[in-house]
Amino acid sequence: xxxxxxxxxxxxxxxxxxxxxxxxxxxxxxxxxxxxxxxxxxxxxxxxxxxxxxxxxxxxxxxxxxxxxxxxxxxxxxxxxxxxxxxxxxxxxxxxxxxxxxxxxxxxxxxxxxxxxxxxxxxxxxxxxxxxxxxxxxxxxxxxxxxxxxxxxxxxxxxxxxxxxxxxxxxxxxxxxxxxxxxxxxxxxxxxxxxxxxxxxxxxxxxxxxxxxxxxxxxxxxxxxxxxxxxx
Amino acid sequence: xxxxxxxxxxxxxxxxxxxxxxxxxxxxxxxxxxxxxxxxxxxxxxxxxxxxxxxxxxxxxxxxxxxxxxxxxxxxxxxxxxxxxxxxxxxxxxxxxxxxxxxxxxxxxxxxxxxxxxxxxxxxxxxxxxxxxxxxxxxxxxxxxxxxxxxxxxxxxxxxxxxxxxxxxxxxxxxxxxxxxxxxxxxxxxxxxxxxxxxxxxxxxxxxxxxxxxxxxxxxxxxxxxxxxxxx
DNA sequence: CCAAAAGTGTTTGCGATACACCCATGT
DNA sequence: ACATGGGTGTATCGCAAACACTTTTGG
Numbered sequence: 355x356x357x358x359x360x361x362x363x364x365x366x367x368x369x370x371x372x373x374x375x376x377x378x379x380x381x382x383x384x385x386x387x388x389x390x391x392x393x394x395x396x397x398x399x400x401x402x403x404x405x406x407x408x409x410x411x412x413x414x415x416x417x418x419x420x421x422x423x424x425x426x427x428x429x430x431x432x433x434x435x436x437x438x439x440x441x442x443x444x445x446x447x448x449x450x451x452x453x454x455x456x457x458x459x460x461x462x463x464x465x466x467x468x469x470x471x472x473x474x475x476x477x478x479x480x481x482x483x484x485x486x487x488x489x490x491x492x493x494x495x496x497x498x499x500x501x502x503x504x505x506x507x508x509x510x511x512x513x514x515x516x517x518x519x520x521x522x523x524x525x526x527x528x529x530x531x532x533x534x535x536x537x538x539x540x541x542x543x544x545x546x547x548x549x550x551x552x553x554x555x556x557x558x559x560x561x562x563x564x565x566x567x568x569x570x571x572x573x574x575x576x577x578x579x580x581x582x583x584x585x586x
Numbered sequence: 587x588x589x590x591x592x593x594x595x596x597x598x599x600x601x602x603x604x605x606x607x608x609x610x611x612x613x614x615x616x617x618x619x620x621x622x623x624x625x626x627x628x629x630x631x632x633x634x635x636x637x638x639x640x641x642x643x644x645x646x647x648x649x650x651x652x653x654x655x656x657x658x659x660x661x662x663x664x665x666x667x668x669x670x671x672x673x674x675x676x677x678x679x680x681x682x683x684x685x686x687x688x689x690x691x692x693x694x695x696x697x698x699x700x701x702x703x704x705x706x707x708x709x710x711x712x713x714x715x716x717x718x719x720x721x722x723x724x725x726x727x728x729x730x731x732x733x734x735x736x737x738x739x740x741x742x743x744x745x746x747x748x749x750x751x752x753x754x755x756x757x758x759x760x761x762x763x764x765x766x767x768x769x770x771x772x773x774x775x776x777x778x779x780x781x782x783x784x785x786x787x788x789x790x791x792x793x794x795x796x797x798x799x800x801x802x803x804x805x806x807x808x809x810x811x812x813x814x815x816x817x818x
Numbered sequence: 819c820c821a822a823a824a825g826t827g828t829t830t831g832c833g834a835t836a837c838a839c840c841c842a843t844g845t
Numbered sequence: 846a847c848a849t850g851g852g853t854g855t856a857t858c859g860c861a862a863a864c865a866c867t868t869t870t871g872g
Contacts, residue, residue, distance in 0.1 A: 361625040362679040365638035367599030370682060393593040406597035409680055413671040437666060437684055439645040447594040448641055450602060470870070489640055538835065540852070560850040561843040752824075770862065773827070792823040802848040 364423075371451040372374075372416045373404035373488065375435065376424070378460035378475060379512035380523035381521070383528050385460065386481055386492065389424070390472035395445050396485040402492070403471070404451065417454045424463030424471055431457040431511040435495055443487050455495040457511035503529045505585045507548070510569035518556050518564035519543065526586055539586075544585070546576040603683040604648045605636035605720065607667065607727035608656070608691035609784045610707055611744035613753070616731075617692065617761050619715055619726065621656070622704035627677050628717040634724070635703070636683065649686045656703060660698030662745040663689040667727055675719050683719075687727040690744035737817045739780070742801040750788050750796035751775065758818055771818075778816065780806040 391401040403424045407416045413508035414432070421430045435453040443449070460475065468474070477480065478496060483489070503509055509525050523539045543549065550570045555563035578584075608619035623633040639648045645666070653662045667685040672808045675681070692707065700706070708714065710728060715721070734742055741757050755771045775781065780803045787795035810816075 359678070362601065364679070366641040368639065368641065369594065369597050370602060407600065407671070407682070409598040409600065410673060412673060413669050413682065431804070434669060437645050437669070441642060441644060446591070449594070449638070450645065509708050518851090534835085535835070536851080537837085537853070541812050542834085557843095561845085562841070562849080562851050563843080566850060569715050622845090767822080767862070769826070769864080774861085789870095793872085794823060794824050795823085795864085795870080796870070 360424065361379050362419070369449040370407040370449055371404050371452050372407060372420060372555040373412060373438075374417060374420055374424070374432075375402060375453060375455040375492055376421070377455060377457050377478075377495070377499060378491075379525060381524060382477065384478040384532050385475040386478050387424070387458075387468075387473055387486070388481065389476055391485060393446075399478070399485045400482045400490045400542075401485045402453075403473070406449075407452075413452055417452075417456075421456055424473065425462075426467045427458060427462060431508070433498075434522055435491065435498055438487050438491060440487065441515075451491075453491040453494065455499060457499075457508060458510065459514060461514065467502065473585070500529055500531075502528060503586075505583070507569065507574060507584055516552060516554070516566040516568055518559075518566055519582075520564055521556075522567075528581060530586070542586070546577070548577060548584075593624050601679055601681040602639040602645075603636050603646060603681050604639060604652060605634040605670075605683050605685050605723060606649060606652055606664075607634060607685060607687040607724055608653070609687060609710075609727070609731060609744065611757060611760070612692055613756060614709065614727075616678065616706040616710040618710050619656070619690075620713065620716070621699075621703055623717060625678075631717045632714045633717045634685075634720045635705070638681075639684075641648075647686055649688075653688055655763055656699065656705065657690060657694075658699045659690060659694060663740070666721070666724065667730055670719050670723060672719065682724075685723040685726065687731060689731075689740060691744065691746060732761055732763075735818075737815070739801065739806060739816055742803075748784060748786070748798040748800055750791075750798055752791070752796055753788075754799075774818075778809070778814070780809060780816075788806070 378385040378387065386401045387403070389403045391397055391399050403420055405420045407413055407415060409577065411419065418428070418430075418431050421432060422428050432454050435455050437450065437452055438468065439450040441448070443451070479493065484492065503526075509529070513521065513525060520536075522538065522543065523534055526539070527534050536583050548570050549567040552566040552568060554566045556566055557563040574584075610617040610619065619635070620632045621635045623631050632814065633762050635652055635743040637648060637652045639645055643651065649664050650660070650662070653664060654660050664686050667687050669682065669684055671682040673680070673684070713724065716724065731740065735758075741754065741761070745753065745757060752768075755766055755768065758771070759766050776811055780802050784798040784800060786798045788798060789795040
């Protein structure tokens, strides 16, 4: 170890956890993936999914591990939200938690896994009471998602691979919580040059049918390189 | 303890630290407060100031404690920057660090304390090599400060209580790293209605003299309440 | 009276908003 | 043929950017 390990040995060891706010989206609105807690205290209550950070992994790796265990998906969008560290936040022990939010396409996760974990998608504004300070985490996550979606292309993590302009507009109406003008939205988003138009049309919601588009991440990255601003 | 304490007892305890990126500002530009490290490994090298989080304090409290110990000031602006948790980031032990950035008025801190801690202010673009991953923390802090100062009134934490419009403009030129038009800047910032004009003038930098102003936080908070956007 | 910085006024152009209008098609 | 949602075009307003101009005062 080090030449002066007393410095390290005199420090208080703590438990460090990660809790994940997993967001999804359907045409009905934003959703939140919640889990029935299995351990005391508060066994049986609704909770975010979480885990302790292990000695041999970084916090990001712990988050990826948790997300993959819970949904069966890897490479999920994840970003740190904040540290929750009140001394008495967890009656079970002195645990400091790093909250992450994650974005998943609701169709893609493994239904059996969700059942196994006793997990359910809730509309964000109809969420049940949550354990510990998880409600505060969700509020912070919602706030961050709503702010950030305005100037970063987070929506494309939540929508299906293929989507129509009206669907994308509905998503932003849900996020921004206000109406968005059809024509202006279409012109603006297409002018960015980051959507690839597909031949296929969606005929489910109108007789004329709406063209499907796909997010072109390479093009987006190139635009950003040139100082382009995504803001909706 | 809990009914199922095995859940907690089987977890790996870790050391949690806080490291502070302390920014200051002088007319010459942005400054960074660095410290000579006293303990091995890397004793004698330049470092951010930090400390382990103790069992009986939150991470925010630990940060305030560190900042007060280092500068003699309380109620310093502080905000979390990110978690640094690579498994091998610290050869001294398995330490996960939460980086905070803090903003102080350079005149106000206690000079004796700085000497006691072997601390010095460095121009941000002339900083020495730093221990561990502190260089990455500084880069992240600079990035966050530069982004955030554009749409949050962080500048007023760094400038003296009283400042002139030209001084404020110089600050934003340093932050944004580009020239800012005099006339337009003055009109915009005054139109926000968050500056209080003082009778006194600064005659140091011109014969005509420039009026001093003071940031009116109450007015700012009221404006924000009404959906006002600060963006420079 | 002139240089130098503070401070004011004027013009211009682009982008956001509002909204009118045209298109395609299943019933 | 018409209702319905997709898609296009156009007028307007506000505001940021550029920049010319006026003010003040010490040397």
